[in-house]
Amino acid sequence: MGVVLSYAVRGLTRRHGAGEHAVLANDRIDLDISQGEVFGVLGPNGAGKTTLVRQLMGLLRPDAGTITMFGQDVRDAPDLPARLAGYLGQADHALAELPVATAVGTTARMRGLSRAAARTARAAILEELGLTAVANRPLARLSGGQRRLACVATALVGDRPVLILDEPTTGLDPVARRAVWAALQRRRDATGTTVVLITHNVLEAESVLDRVAVLEAGRVIACDTPGQLKASVSGDVRLDLAWRSEPPADDPTVALLAGLATTNGRRWTVRMAPAAARDALGRLTTGAAFAALDDFSLATPSLEDVYLTLGGASRDLERT
Amino acid sequence: MTVVPDARGASPVPSTAGGGPLPRAVLAVSDLPVSDLPGSDLPALPAVPVPVSPGAPWIPPATGFGAAFGAVYRGQLARSKVGRIPLLFVASFQSVGILVLLRGILDVDNTTAAGQVVAGSTVLVVAFVALNLLAQRFGALRAAGALDYYLTLPVPPAAVVLGTAASYATFAAPGTLITAVFGSLLYGLSLSGLWLLLPVVVLAGVCLSGLGAAVGLLAPRPELATLAGQLGMSIVLFLGVIPADRLPEVGRLARDALPSTYAVDALAAAFQPGIDWATVGTDLAVCAVVGVAALAVAVIALRRVATS
Known part of the structure; x- marks a missing residue:
């Protein structure tokens, strides 16, 4: 059976800054991400994870290399990532003062849902993530975890074929974290949604990811299923x-x-x-x-051990 | 080492990886109802084997301008409910204060000068919101990396700029009416041409908010965006409120170069006994053209931020 690749990344290279201070944030990265895969990017701070996903979303232009989405080069169709993918970045300043329901509802409208469909989708996602009780409160007045969860809701609403999530569960309590993992797997199983997520969390990596790429100083130093990675180490x-x-x-x-x-x-x-x-x-x-x-x-051995064996530093990893 | 998809990648819906005891999270998740054949209903999967599919399964279309504008506007309006009403008073008080101040200086019988002062004060309300507040807002959004939110949604950038501007304008509009009516009464001007306020405010609003957004997006630091916005507002204040014939030559040139001048002149004409429609029409047309150009600059700025 033919494999549909949500993303094919070849030789992706991106520098930050110029001259002496230039930092090679992504260094000749190759990745294939299949449709319906929950794909993780694991690595310490400064490894180039965010730079990678921002390029996948078309928010940064690569210095070299290509990114194709479902076979189409994103350089030829710059609006492709925005149409195909729901994105959760690290900043939520744009939504901070909006009530949760408004943030989710207007995001659904901006993804082209009709008024009625946006209302239905909004109610469903708030229920799914346990946010119904705080639907009318502005994000800025929520706890850090609930605020992050509300942002996850805006990324998920409108059922895009691809989800790109930059640390979706950072700051969440274990219950909310599991709700997010369940929501991601439900979408993958029901509609073949492709999920690319950045994580620091070993448990997250081991329990929800189909495959994981380990990034270190801009390079992919390993990429496989969590089980294979663990077996390969020792x-x-x-x-x-x-x-x-x-x-x-x-x-x-x-x-x-x-x-x-x-x-x-x-x-x-x-x-x-x-x-x-x-x-x-x-x-x-x-x-x-x-x-x-x-x-x-x-x-x-856990992925943490894999990570340590491959030369990562464990101080950046979460275990719960 | 570079990455090659492993054999499991051949399955469109690989199972959760593992070996050894399953972590608890997997057990919890697997309890959830899922379809019997995950992925079997995917429109994406071709029935016959093909290499990497050149056609994406379902590419959602980009959202139209109207729906996107409405959504941005509604969202921004929701966030502004709390803090924006005091700002409305500040914007109006500033203009009303200037009207009262100049009342003691101006010759009341000079309706040309009086009309200009009232029109200038009214456009100042628009400038306060469009240049000052909007530049500040976009500067802050850019600095916080928060524009990513809009840039990763399939919406036209102009809808983001105009939707945000329109939400601010909703709060500015009553201020312009208050200022214009108060000024007319204070200086004994005719209110019959007041309907011109509507096109003037809309066109000046588009024009100045395009400039304000562009300033906010292009300024390298948010403090500079705020500063530039305030400077712009001060220029509109001085060159708009002081009657043209009292300005020195260089001031008149600057006045002609300032887009808000045409809005001021169009509105000032409304307070005069005989309205020269050709001039008013030309002034409004200039506002519209500059408005479109300013919006185009703001949109380019937004795109530039997108991939910088």
């Missing part, structure tokens, strides 16, 4: 230990782990083969060191 598991007090240094298991662990205060993280980890944990929980052990966990 077969190791991660053993996390938290000590109540100083562990007994003369215990041979403790001494072994101390040599391998990355420590953060009394928290130790050890990456090792599954059998060895199981074995070590068994000896710890039955031995003398157990008295000093406060908490422990044994986990398969």
Whole structure:
């Protein structure tokens, strides 16, 4: 069966600034994003994620390279991204003083929905994202999370074939975050909506993305399904230990782990083969060191581990 | 390393990836009702195998000017309900204050000069809103990166500029009426030609708001946009309110170069006993032409911001 590509990106390069201070924000990026795919862009601050999606939306002109949407070069049809894609940027200043219902309703009208259709779509999306109770309040008077959620509603209303979302769930509480993930997957499943989203959130990346591109300093350093990425990195598991007090240094298991662990205060993280980890944990929980052990966990590698192995810095990642 | 779509990309609706235990979020999401065959009803998927489809499945059309203008206008009106009413008073008080001030200086019997003062004060209300407030608004939107919102919607840029301007004008319109009527009464001018206020305000509004938007969009910093807007308003004030025959030569030249002058002159004619329709028509035509040009500049500025 033929694959319909929502986006085909080739050699995309974009610099910010000029002369000595020029920064290569995107460096020869190639991407294929299929229709009906939830595609994620993961990376630390300053990796060029926003620059990438702003080019996908036609908000920035590439210095080099091409972007085609459903086979059409966007240079030949500059209005194509605006017609095909709903966009959620990071700034919401344009909507700040509008009541939620007005913001969503007028956005639907600007996407060409009739008055009646805009009303219906507005009611549906507010209900879906749990915003009905605050429909008449201006965005600026909402909590940070609700405000972000209202902006997500404006991006989703009008059912575009493509959604480009720059950190849609930043600042949301877990319930709202799950509502957004469900809304995205519902659209993907029901109408084949393509979703491109930027995320810092490991759980988001692992649970909602079909594929993820890892960006580092303007380059795509890896791109695959979360499962494949994790498998490609290593077969190791991660053993996390938290000590109540100083562990007994003369215990041979403790001494072994101390040599391998990355420590953060009394928290130790050890990456090792599954059998060895199981074995070590068994000896710890039955031995003398157990008295000093406060908490422990044994986990398969997460995207965070992938990210660290590929050279990313974990301080920028969220885990909940 | 560059990226190649993996084999799973061949499926139009790949399942949620995983291996190992599913995170809780996936379980929660998969509980939701979904169609039995996800993606089976896609208009996008061709029935026969083809390479990358050259035709997009369904490209929504761009939104027409009318609907886009209406939506921008309604949105801007909603946001202005809170803070804009005090501004309306400020704009009118400023003009009314000038009328009262000049009443003590001007010879009341000189209806030409009086008409010009009243017309100048009235157009000043428009300038306050269109040049000052609009430049400020677009400068702030640009600085905050908030224009992306409009630029990523399939609407004509002119609808964004005019819709925003019109929402401000809704608050300015009563101010112009108050100023014109108050001025006419204060200076004993005839009110019979007052209907000319409507075309004058509309055309001056389009003209000055186009300029205000362009200033706001082109200024490198929002403070400069605000400053330029205020400067523009002051120029309209001085060159509009001071009667032409009292200006020095250079002032008269500047006055002729200022687009708002033609709105002032058209309105000033309305207060005179015998209206020279040819002159009024010409003045209004100049306003309209400059208005279209100013809007074109604003639209180009908006596009330029889009891809800068």
